[in-house]
Amino acid sequence: MPQTHHHPDVERILLDEQQIREKVTELGEQIAADYADEPPILVGVLKGAVMVMADLARSIPLDVEMDWMAVSSYGSGTKSSGVVRILKDLSADIDGRRVLIVEDIIDSGLTLKWLLSNLRSRGPKSVEICTLLRKPEAARVEIDVKYVGFDIPNEFVIGYGLDFSEAYRNLPYVGVLKRSVYED
Template sequence: MTSQDHHPDVQSILLTEQQIADRVAELGREIAEAYQDEPPLLVGVLKGAVMIVADLARRIDLPIDMDWMAVSSYGSGTKSSGVVRIIKDLNADITGRRVLIVEDIIDSGLTLSWLIANLRSRGPKSVEICTLLRKPDAVKVDIDVRFCGFDIPNEFVVGYGLDHAEQYRNLPYIGVLKPSAYTD
């Protein structure tokens, strides 16, 4: 795909499919090295993290387990509401386990901060974070991120699992959404 070949609602491509694949492979190696003595439970945050968890899991050369949570604070808007609710909880008991939360993006950090506290209250050995994207200029709470794919500008991005109103998740790249696609 060339930079000219993108969805008409996408203003520009921020990260290409190849850039994402290369960085996910690097993250997989970093995680395998960090957890070689005790593989983590990957906890994907639905729906956005589906792509990164699937690709990352195949790049971690360890026997890993996966589980999923769905939490929401967005609805169909472009800004976090600040109110978090669990839509789907973990199936696994995480007591005494090393947990690696895998996120698609850290924006304000408010939802993730809540999720970290929630999981830590369940008695895991550790809770650490891996995110594909982080927006340093948008962060409102300090979150210790162990593995970060890319720091990006504070733009509204879609693709590779990221959506706006459930659209654009299947784009193979990360693109900046045109304002006309999410404003009236």
């Protein structure tokens, strides 16, 4: 059922709850089929991936383990430089394991490129990526993403884990943030 009411800072709803739910379920089914013989360890990237990770894990009818990383990329304001530091590392050893990175959104790809390299250096059997959202127009590096929920325009989006200054993560939909909110 489409959202008719939204937060006053939201210009418009890009993806409603039902669209997100259906896509996450579809991604979970694809992942279950691809990993039926050997379930992956899901690696969520904090904080944005919390919502998609929780819903995705519930939609995969396999015994999947979950772990988390928090990384920070240096840059100015809303721009990433690709220079990354680990704030919270994995608890699990991924040597010889199948790893599936779960992201909320991929825009420039710079931080994710670094994360891929870092995880691959730890000896996993494989490393693949699942993202709910991807902004093809914002890409600054080429990254092979196995599972993509939606390709979206290069706009500032919030909700369903995505934030602006730690606000809006709990919105149940993905919306475009009004420019007046972040261009003061």
